[in-house]
Amino acid sequence: xxxxxxxxxxxxxxxxxxxxxxxxxxxxxxxxxxxxxxxxxxxxxxxxxxxxxxxxxxxxxxxxxxxxxxxxxxxxxxxxxxxxxxxxxxxxxxxxxxxxxxxxxxxxxxxxxxxxxxxxxxxxxxxxxxxxxxxxxxxxxxxxxxxxxxxxxxxxxxxxxxxxxxxxxxxxxxxxxxxxxxxxxxxxxxxxxxxxxxxxxxxxxxxxxxxxxxxxxxxxxxxxxxxxxxxxxxxxxxxxxxxxxxxxxxxxxxxxxxxxxxxxxxxx
Ligand code: ACM
Numbered sequence: 729x730x731x732x733x734x735x736x737x738x739x740x741x742x743x744x745x746x747x748x749x750x751x752x753x754x755x756x757x758x759x760x761x762x763x764x765x766x767x768x769x770x771x772x773x774x775x776x777x778x779x780x781x782x783x784x785x786x787x788x789x790x791x792x793x794x795x796x797x798x799x800x801x802x803x804x805x806x807x808x809x810x811x812x813x814x815x816x817x818x819x820x821x822x823x824x825x826x827x828x829x830x831x832x833x834x835x836x837x838x839x840x841x842x843x844x845x846x847x848x849x850x851x852x853x854x855x856x857x858x859x860x861x862x863x864x865x866x867x868x869x870x871x872x873x874x875x876x877x878x879x880x881x882x883x884x885x886x887x888x889x890x891x892x893x894x895x896x897x898x899x900x901x902x903x904x905x906x907x908x909x910x911x912x913x914x915x916x917x918x919x920x921x922x923x924x925x926x927x928x929x930x931x932x933x934x935x936x937x938x939x940x941x942x943x944x945x946x947x948x949x950x951x952x953x954x955x956x957x958x959x960x961x962x963x964x965x966x967x968x969x970x971x972x973x974x975x976x977x978x979x980x981x982x983x984x985x986x987x988x989x990x991x992x993x994x995x996x
Contacts, residue, residue: 729863731941731962731963732754733917734763734809734959735920735921737749737957738767740771740772740774740926743783746769746771747791758803759805761865764808764810766837766895767821768893770792772921772925773925783812784813786813786815787824788830796809796824800826805827808893809893810822810823813834820836822836823867836850838850863888865887867890870901873908874904879912879914887969890915901936905942909943913944913969920938922954937954937956937958939951941964943968944971950962
């Protein structure tokens with residue numbers, strides 16, 4: 729399958745400009761599955777709740793969802809990307825997975841980073857796996873990487889490929905995803921953004937780029953620049969993730985000892 733990642737440079741709050749820039753970046757690049765960053769159409773470092781509210785959309789029906797649907801339908805592929813979702817009076821930092829026929833799922837970020845905790849409600853559903861026919865995929869968003877239970881839970885449900893829209897500001901994730909892939913024997917596609925968001929009070933956040941695809945053996949298959957918008961394309965065979973054998977004696981999932989992991993489920 730052809731996996732394509734978009735690393736964009738959104739302008740805070742300028743949805744239509746940001747969507748047009750992504751459209752131009754994708755151009756006619758062929759893809760089976762396209763992954764876009766977290767909050768790719770709105771930017772990330774919001775000024776206040778009103779701004780987040782104004783940029784939010786119900787799913788389906790809003791401009792970002794329509795954009796993703798049109799991209800998927802016109803190209804006959806699948807598209808994953810992040811948006812501010814409004815539902816039941818709450819705002820969520822969500823990612824959509826959209827196919828040629830429409831929205832397949834909405835994943836709401838479980839682990840909220842920094843000021844996200846001021847605006848968003850945390851996700852209310854466990855991560856799930858979706859079978860696209862050519863790949864079984866699971867969604868996680870940015871800071872979810874720091875909780876190995878998310879990737880492990882998806883691996884245990886049969887995920888071959890983690891779709892990981894991100895807006896990374898700390899330097900650790902690109903290296904840590906090698907471990908997530910090795911410990912679970914699967915692929916991970918981290919689509920990050922570049923640029924700086926500046927709030928009205930002058931506070932800034934800089935994003936780290938280096939979008940990447942990691943293979944089940946920990947190999948980095950492709951990696952984008954630190955500062956430039958970019959598109960990355962790589963052909964992968966998701967079935968590689970079905971072989972969890974480490975040695976003739978060792979299987980990544982069967983070797984687990986869950987009867988001794990109870991502490992992981994205790995609420996401390
Ligand atoms: C992040 O979760 N956007 C760092």
